[in-house]
Amino acid sequence: MLRSARRVLRDVRERRNIDAYVIALLSVVFAVLTLIGDQVSDQYKWAVLLAGIGVLVHRITVPHGGGTPAERVLGDRNTLQRIPLKDRLDTSREVWMFAPSGVNLLSEDHCAAIRTTVLNRHDGVVKVVILDPGAGASVEIATRQLDGGLEFPLQSLPDSIATTLLRMDAMASWQVPGKREFRVFGYNPGFSLVAFDPGRAGGTVIVETHGVGNTATPSRMHLELSRQTDAHWYHYWIDQFDHIWRASKPVGDPPPADDRADGA
Known part of the structure; x- marks a missing residue:
């Protein structure tokens, strides 16, 4: 857990994977709000879900540079x-x-x-x-x-x-x-x-x-x-x-x- 936290902090400092971390943070926040009460409308839940799918698809298609x-x-x-x-x-x-x-x-x-x-x-x-x-x-x-x-x-x-x-x-x-x-x-x-x-x-x-x-x-x-x-x-x-x-x-x-x- 501590190693993962260091990796996330290092990525944020170097501005890497920011889109993924933002979507993950929003997902956690919305999940917590849903557990303590239905305080998040369906349209926002779907927005976060679709954004996460979009980031995943984008990362799959991004080339890794020349050659293997x-x-x-x-x-x-x-x-x-x-x-x-x-x-x-x-x-x-x-x-x-x-x-x-x-x-x-x-x-x-x-x-x-x-x-x-x-x-x-x-x-x-x-x-x-x-x-x-x-x-x-x-x-x-x-x-x-x-x-x-x-x-x-x-x-x-x-x-x-x-x-x-x-x-x-x-x-x-x-x-x-x-x-x-x-x-x-x-x-x-x-x-x-x-x-x-x-x-x-x-x-x-x-x-x-x-x-x-x-x-x-x-x-x-x-x-x-x-x-x-x-x-x-x-x-x-x-x-x-x-x-x-x-x-x-x-x-x-x-x-x-x-x-x-x-x-x-």
């Missing part, structure tokens, strides 16, 4: 490049990224695009999380999964992490109005993620699942979810990033005292 639902959200990296990253950044005020190395998300071209779009705005925000290079066991396992699982590997995960850290350091020095935050996470959860305007009605999140064997990184399965059309799973993946963000630490933070003592 699976075709609309699934693809590989090349499929999702039908909207170039630069075009997505042009209209975004906030961007969240998580990837084990982030070397592809923060390529030189992408960094330049981020600087001239999101970070060039006073309300621009960029949050990036990558795998913690100090988590030796986690990096080793992720390297076996991500590099060792490819038929034709082109990158080394430890080297890619080092490259991304250098790019983060350079981005932190930029004189731009936007805000940027960089963190590191203790293990690879098996996916990469980039979200555009996650808190806005038009938000989009793209998820790449890693798997254990791929021809190359672009062949991995990708999901593209919209806040408007895929609300449940959209919020699921946004919550995943929130969890990673809370459990991560800022780049450059020293390890816990116990770890420093063990390495002394």
Whole structure:
């Protein structure tokens, strides 16, 4: 019941399914009035009933977008490049990224695009999380999964992490109005993620699942979810990033005292 109430409140805030909720509310009100006395005329009862049928029929006939639902959200990296990253950044005020190395998300071209779009705005925000290079066991396992699982590997995960850290350091020095935050996470959860305007009605999140064997990184399965059309799973993946963000630490933070003592 509490979960349903949260879903309804979220839909109302984002102005989704308002017609259905209005009809449902009127139906409940009229049902209560009918129980405590015949205080509602038949014409109003029929009006609510027919309106409910009309909303139901309308929702059945509304198309769900191009292709089947699976075709609309699934693809590989090349499929999702039908909207170039630069075009997505042009209209975004906030961007969240998580990837084990982030070397592809923060390529030189992408960094330049981020600087001239999101970070060039006073309300621009960029949050990036990558795998913690100090988590030796986690990096080793992720390297076996991500590099060792490819038929034709082109990158080394430890080297890619080092490259991304250098790019983060350079981005932190930029004189731009936007805000940027960089963190590191203790293990690879098996996916990469980039979200555009996650808190806005038009938000989009793209998820790449890693798997254990791929021809190359672009062949991995990708999901593209919209806040408007895929609300449940959209919020699921946004919550995943929130969890990673809370459990991560800022780049450059020293390890816990116990770890420093063990390495002394």
